[in-house]
Amino acid sequence: MPKDSGIGASSKRREDIRFLTGAGNYTDDINVYGQAYVHFLRSDVAHGRIVSIDTDAAAAMPGVVRVFTGADFASVGGLPCGWQVTDRFGQPMQEPAHPVLAQGKVRHVGDPIAAVVAESPEQARDAAEAISVEIEELPAVVDMKAALSADAPKVHDDLTSNLCYDWGFVEENKDAVAAAFEKAAHVTTLELVNQRLVANPMEPRVAVGDYSRATDESTLYTTSQNPHVIRLLMGAFVLGIPEHKLRVVAPDVGGGFGTKIFHYAEEAFCTFAARQLARAVKWTSSRSEAFMSDAHGRDHVTKIELALDADNNFTALRTETYANMGAYLSTFAPSVPTWLHGTLMAGTYKTPLIYVNVKAVFTNTVPVDAYRGAGRPEATYQLERVIDKAARELGVDPIALRRQNFITQFPYATPVAVEYDTGDYHATMDKLEEIADLAGFEARLAESKARGKLRGLGVNCYIEACGIAPSNLVGQLGARAGLYESATVRVNATGSISVMTGSHSHGQGHETAFPQVVADMLGIDESMIDIVHGDTARTPMGMGTYGSRSLAVGGSAMVKATNKIIAKAKKIAAHLLEASEADIELKDGQFSVAGTDKSVAWGDVTLAAYVPHNYPLEDMEPGLEETAFYDPSNFTYPSGAYACEVEVDPDTGRVTVERFAAADDFGNIVNPMIVSGQVHGGLAQGIGQALLEGAVYDENGQLLTGSYMDYAMPRASDLPFYTVDHSCSTPCTHNPLGVKGCGEAGAIGSPPAVVNAVVDALRRQGHDITHIDMPLSPSRVWAAMQGE
Amino acid sequence: MYAFDFEKPSSIAEAVAALKDEDAQALSGGQTLLPTLKQRLASPSKLVSLGGIAEMQGICHNDAGQICIGAATPHARVAAEVAANYPALAALAGGIGDPAVRNRGTIGGSLANNDPSACYPSAALASGAVIVTNARQIAADDYFQGMFATALEEGEIITEVRFPVPQSAAYVKFEQPASRFALVGVFVARFADGVRVAVTGASENGVFRWAEAEAALSANFAADALDGLALPADGMIADLHGSAAYRAHLVGVLTKRAVTNAA
């Protein structure tokens, strides 16, 4: 029986009422009395030396408050990078300065050069056009391999080259891996591109900086997934404002997908300018600006090799990846192709030897950072594609080849430094075969053929590491932050509860799902509980939402805090009932004395806590409010198996996704409806990557896909009705909820399924095609069919 | 946007007069012009809205049996109101953009703009439509003069478009994946005196008629009459979304499909 409340219930998303009725409070809805507006003058060349900037004419334009240039930021820190990667040789990565406004050089189209603050957005924009900037254009580097050649122009003159780092993992295994390749019965090699994507949340970024002369406090309202992280980075590293004088608010946020994790120049600018001008300064990104200033995602070029023995067991895996960093290091950029990618290269398979090499490269392009899945989609894509190719070369069934190599014993320590706690990969594959009706594929194939269409089937697995992360571990790996989460459970006198969490909801449904957990633990109605998030002044220090961590880490903190509440409430109940604390039971919101009919209600206990007339004041403080921090002891490891069926139009190369099935193991599930929704959204983005999306630069560093005229987003009509199942559950062993996280799975697991399916369709038709790079646009598929 | 003056005349004559000002520009549905203004890629001194001119609105039939569409009629109305008499034209209008675009964008704006990837130009050319302006009547064959280029003079307004109704017709659009404009679109119209085939999206010279296909289909209106016919890739548009060879290939595929759909 599906439950109708608490853990396991598909409670309707309460926040949707305000989102769908126009009552949301997004950053752009925030207007501070007397605010001014900023317009950024951005570089229209990819690489150049700033010879001069003349702002006199602009400063004299109507409504202009002040014009800022890089010179105004000379005494201010640059944007910090939150993760330092150590290279194969034990050296720290090359870490260039990242100024708020360009200093001396511009390094990508969209790099901010100057900023005009004016009374209206139009006046700011008019004046920005009146700034005259002389730029000596320099040759741009766009292609990563070209950027590493000895004579390539340098993006950063003060670095030794365009190489950020050359990372080897596990470096000590390198020779053993090479030896295993020597001995292999079969080696499959695949070169592929995981193309650059633009995250495109529905809400573009917005920042409003405010400053109070009365209290010397700054407030930044911003479209962020993690306001505390922004407060720390911007306060401590950029502007030098101590935390108690800086408040960061991220109200309703209309989608993030990773791109709103990072600390951006515009946030620092608005906060800085508001202090300088003693008045609020607002910036609202246009969609065009978003394309050239939001951090992009992916952009890996990879060669992967898989070694197998004569019995088709995987014996070794070796990869060489070029990862684009763009022109600067965005906040967590260095971690994505390394620790979020290399550690997942084992997938669901017991390959004993793995070596991952990643060269991170600076180019004259927009910085690249985490985007839904972040590193794990790149790992999954190459691994699941090379396995598919190996199966074809060996003439074995791709599912059987996977099954044969599945990890079956848990916990399992991979050769790439992580330990999977639980999983049952055969179970999810069994479930997939059932829900995808793989047995019926041949009949569907024949039916497609009768209509002149080429049908193909693609199947793959994925694993991800979520619930990021044990702080001490990530500290060793170079993170400059802890990755715990916090919660304060504030029980009010009449029994209602506010839960302050450091996680942040920007579409995930926390306001619905989190109360389900607390309500379940206390046995009270979900509607008595509200979630407070997104405001450093109202929530304890927390690290925010990304990496499918909110329930696994933030939820665990909430469970810990709620357990403290229960412990104290039982003491109060014992006093009221004149019973021993050990005999008190909490069920359905009633505290009772075991074995008797004596009880007090939740509300009686909470009232006693705040009106402590009859209360053991000598033993206990009044009040009922508890805070907990939870630092996970391991990652969580959601996994699953996906199947995609496509049809290819042989005349045009157009691919349509006919069926898509996802069998996921997310451990325990709090709200099945929300989980399905998360999978649906992830699949849309993954299928979007596979078939449609792709950011393309020309050789001069101009972004050719700078608008929706050329950047193809998936739409409902591009997607099938999905079959998703999350009944296969091996609960996480190390967090109190047994949950693993579900936010990124769809985007991680689906691109290889789609590409595998298209390759399958074309091969069945006799085309000798082993790979097509994403996006599998009609023209690319058609060209592949022509042998191009 | 840069600042501009705005006028909303109620007759064609007033609109023509208003457009005499230097840098004045006609505004119809605004679905092309407004995005251009927002990006500050154009700076007209004055916008003259054609939306308030009753004589440019609506659809009727003339004595010659032509469908006459007021130039300021939005795509959605064409989709709804010519469905019975000219279903291929209605389907084309119903396939432009999204509902918002179809309820604002107009046939006159589309033909005046003559985007090389727009749908309407192929219908006008394949139908042998007449573009009626405040000053004259222009045969479609003379009207389209290359990418974004038309026979319109400075300040000249399209007031109406007259479509002869073919015996049968079909438009097949292959969407560019991002914009959903036509990567290639082919309109085939079969008249008693011959078949006309117009291709949009493909050529660097904008919409064009495919003479060889017309001859073959006029002799035998069947998809296989096109077997062996192919357009050269030379002069076809090549971009992110398709090479010149791909577009040339698509013209052949889509023409066959249009014939099949029209037959």
Ligand SMILES: Cc1cc2nc3c(=O)[nH]c(=O)nc-3n(C[C@H](O)[C@H](O)[C@H](O)COP(=O)(O)OP(=O)(O)OC[C@H]3O[C@@H](n4cnc5c(N)ncnc54)[C@H](O)[C@@H]3O)c2cc1C
């Ligand atoms: C999201 C989106 C998707 C679209 N998809 C498609 C598509 O799939 N296929 C397609 O064909 N089109 C598409 N369009 C374009 C759409 O059809 C436009 O409406 C059309 O191209 C222009 O018509 P308008 O009435 O909006 O003209 P406006 O934008 O008002 O004007 C366009 C130009 O024509 C001039 N003009 C307007 N009316 C007249 C007139 N009567 N006489 C002389 N000059 C005039 C204007 O001065 C301006 O230069 C799309 C547009 C959008 C925004």
